[in-house]
Amino acid sequence: MSQAGTGTGAHEPSAAAPVFEGAARRELDAVLKKYPTAQAALLPALWIVQERQGWVSPGAMAEVAEVLGLTVAYVKGVVTFYTMYHQHPVGKHFAQVCTTSPCNLCGAEGVVAALLKATGCKRMGETSPDGLWTVVEAECLGACGFATPVLVDDDLIESVTAESVPALVARYR
Amino acid sequence: MGYPHPSHPRETVLLSRHFGDAEARGLAGWMTRGGYQALEKALGMSREQVIEEVKASGVRGRGGAGFPAGVKWSFMPKQKTKPHYLCVNADEGEPGTFKDRELLRWTPHALIEGSAICAYAIQAEQVYIYVRGEFTEPIRVLQAALDEAYAKGLLGANVLGRGVRIDMTIHRGAGAYICGEETALMNSIEGKRGNPRIKPPFPAAAGLWGCPTTINNVETLCAIPHILEKGAAWYKGLSLSNPKSSGTKLFSVCGAIAKPGNYEVTMGFPMKDLLYDLAGGIKGGRKLKAVQPGGSSVPFITAEEADGALLDYEGCVAAGTQLGSGGMIVYDDATDIVYQVMRLAQFYAHESCAQCTQCREGTAWTTKILQRMLRGEGRMEDLDLLFDLGEQMTGKTICVLSDSCAAAVVSAIRKFRPDFEAYIRSGRAVAV
Ligand SMILES: Cc1cc2nc3c(=O)[nH]c(=O)nc-3n(C[C@H](O)[C@H](O)[C@H](O)COP(=O)(O)O)c2cc1C
Ligand code: FES
Numbered sequence: 001m002s003q004a005g006t007g008t009g010a011h012e013p014s015a016a017a018p019v020f021e022g023a024a025r026r027e028l029d030a031v032l033k034k035y036p037t038a039q040a041a042l043l044p045a046l047w048i049v050q051e052r053q054g055w056v057s058p059g060a061m062a063e064v065a066e067v068l069g070l071t072v073a074y075v076k077g078v079v080t081f082y083t084m085y086h087q088h089p090v091g092k093h094f095a096q097v098c099t100t101s102p103c104n105l106c107g108a109e110g111v112v113a114a115l116l117k118a119t120g121c122k123r124m125g126e127t128s129p130d131g132l133w134t135v136v137e138a139e140c141l142g143a144c145g146f147a148t149p150v151l152v153d154d155d156l157i158e159s160v161t162a163e164s165v166p167a168l169v170a171r172y173r
Numbered sequence: 174m175g176y177p178h179p180s181h182p183r184e185t186v187l188l189s190r191h192f193g194d195a196e197a198r199g200l201a202g203w204m205t206r207g208g209y210q211a212l213e214k215a216l217g218m219s220r221e222q223v224i225e226e227v228k229a230s231g232v233r234g235r236g237g238a239g240f241p242a243g244v245k246w247s248f249m250p251k252q253k254t255k256p257h258y259l260c261v262n263a264d265e266g267e268p269g270t271f272k273d274r275e276l277l278r279w280t281p282h283a284l285i286e287g288s289a290i291c292a293y294a295i296q297a298e299q300v301y302i303y304v305r306g307e308f309t310e311p312i313r314v315l316q317a318a319l320d321e322a323y324a325k326g327l328l329g330a331n332v333l334g335r336g337v338r339i340d341m342t343i344h345r346g347a348g349a350y351i352c353g354e355e356t357a358l359m360n361s362i363e364g365k366r367g368n369p370r371i372k373p374p375f376p377a378a379a380g381l382w383g384c385p386t387t388i389n390n391v392e393t394l395c396a397i398p399h400i401l402e403k404g405a406a407w408y409k410g411l412s413l414s415n416p417k418s419s420g421t422k423l424f425s426v427c428g429a430i431a432k433p434g435n436y437e438v439t440m441g442f443p444m445k446d447l448l449y450d451l452a453g454g455i456k457g458g459r460k461l462k463a464v465q466p467g468g469s470s471v472p473f474i475t476a477e478e479a480d481g482a483l484l485d486y487e488g489c490v491a492a493g494t495q496l497g498s499g500g501m502i503v504y505d506d507a508t509d510i511v512y513q514v515m516r517l518a519q520f521y522a523h524e525s526c527a528q529c530t531q532c533r534e535g536t537a538w539t540t541k542i543l544q545r546m547l548r549g550e551g552r553m554e555d556l557d558l559l560f561d562l563g564e565q566m567t568g569k570t571i572c573v574l575s576d577s578c579a580a581a582v583v584s585a586i587r588k589f590r591p592d593f594e595a596y597i598r599s600g601r602a603v604a605v
Contacts, residue, residue, distance in 0.1 A: 037364070068364075102502050138307070140266055140267070147427065
């Protein structure tokens with residue numbers, strides 16, 4: 001589990017500013033039209049929060065609960081089930097490396113080590129001192145033929161090797 | 174085709190014909206490649222006729238369980254008293270499987286067309302396409318295709334001017350393998366934790382919001398337009414082997430293989446030829462040790478067993494394994510099978526939704542026992558303990574995640590017992 005507060009990246013939350021105003025509110029309203037219940041908009045609403053704030057803060061969970069008519073405890077229960085919602089701020093760039101067997105067979109461990117080294121992250125799940133990177137291990141990313149895939153933010157980078165890591169990291173500043 | 178490699182003459186490319194062809198992603202390009210003619214044809218048939226055609230084709234679910242698609246559709250009520258739904262399973266998370274990703278990113282309109290045909294046949298006005306959260310690029314491509322389809326009246330209130338309503342919505346997952354299980358997926362769409370539901374009731378009776386629901390895998394639905402266009406008999410005739418496995422299948426070959434990629438062959442294709450002729454043989458000229466032909470959830474088979482195996486549902490069972498998702502994981506003779514099996518058990522422990530005790534505890538303890546072995550602290554009794562755990566984990570839980578973990582572990586010990594015993598005897602330790 002990542003530790004809160006080590007990063008100073010671009011996604012630092014602006015305390016209690018509500019998310020669902022203006023464009024975000026309109027986006028949520030459009031989502032709500034596609035489902036027969038407001039509850040069904042929960043995963044999409046959490047994605048809207050994370051896209052705007054970089055993580056899903058306790059305050060944002062409370063706001064989501066409020067707009068969808070759910071309890072905060074319920075929302076938290078859902079957030080904690082899914083691995084992709086960040087419950088703590090993360091670095092400016094978030095890298096997920098697949099280390100499941102098919103990728104492991106193709107050298108994923110070396111990619112992990114190289115990524116930690118090149119980003120300056122001390123260990124998995126921790127944010128680098130410059131706040132730029134958080135690196136985590138992921139289970140199968142559905143790209144096993146392109147071992148080792150690394151998902152950096154929204155970009156899936158195929159066939160990463162320990163050797164190609166430094167150039168990859170240099171592309172994200 | 175063997176994407177990312179050029180098509181091999183022994184492949185039969187239906188679904189993968191346009192992999193790598195960026196023009197096919199757009200509606201204009203798709204139309205010039207024959208797109209949406211099958212939908213047009215289907216809307217001119219009765220719903221029953223469409224279902225009969227799909228039934229007659231023999232196409233079986235490509236998500237892993239292999240249930241005949243037409244039969245599944247026929248379970249939907251004929252008299253509609255509540256909304257009907259179609260869920261498209263694009264959660265692809267089975268280790269070793271990466272075919273749906275290519276279908277989504279190269280041929281999104283094939284999926285939309287196949288899904289629209291299904292929606293028409295089962296009287297669903299709303300389709301939810303559940304795409305795993307990590308599939309950022311496939312989601313972008315698919316959303317663009319949906320927007321185009323709406324703009325051209327291929328979706329929406331009046332599909333192709335035939336007075337049929339079909340809406341399609343992408344529902345993005347958020348990281349949970351278990352949400353690929355059909356009822357967990359439905360809970361996830363409803364805004365819940367992705368816990369599988371007890372069956373029965375089956376989704377055709379009570380699925381999304383308790384309404385009749387059909388769920389199919391991406392690859393299953395992508396095959397539908399071909400069946401409608403060229404006919405059930407043609408599709409059935411593609412099989413090289415037996416009438417119970419028809420059509421073509423995408424195999425995602427990965428691990429210790431020279432040319433990893435997606436290969437599309439007719440059912441009944443020899444496993445050996447796929448591995449050696451199409452996929453270039455074992456990486457680095459090494460020898461084959463083991464294969465899991467249907468993703469990490471199916472039993473391991475040895476090189477000898479793989480040698481004579483035919484790639485269809487029955488052929489894989491005869492070889493002691495299952496066809497599963499067609500995600501073929503190749504292990505070479507340099508593989509530390511004990512370590513890899515531990516890594517798979519760890520996957521299942523991580524992904525268990527933790528509802529059922531046998532799964533929550535079983536996957537965790539299996540992992541711990543294997544890790545102890547890898548630390549050089551294994552005991553001979555551990556092997557029996559793992560068999561015993563495997564038995565407790567099989568057939569006793571709400572879904573088969575637990576069974577899958579047990580199948581992989583138990584088969585590995587049966588087939589490669591000396592590898593496990595060597596760890597225990599020597600006390601050799603590796604980093605875990
Ligand atoms: C733990 C688990 C994970 C699954 N993951 C997937 C998946 O990622 N994609 C998929 O299509 N089916 C998956 N399935 C199978 C589905 O439950 C279901 O059988 C399938 O979506 C039905 O579609 P089909 O008949 O077209 O294969 C999974 C099953 C289990 C038990
Ligand atoms: S195992 Fe790494 S992407 Fe599937």
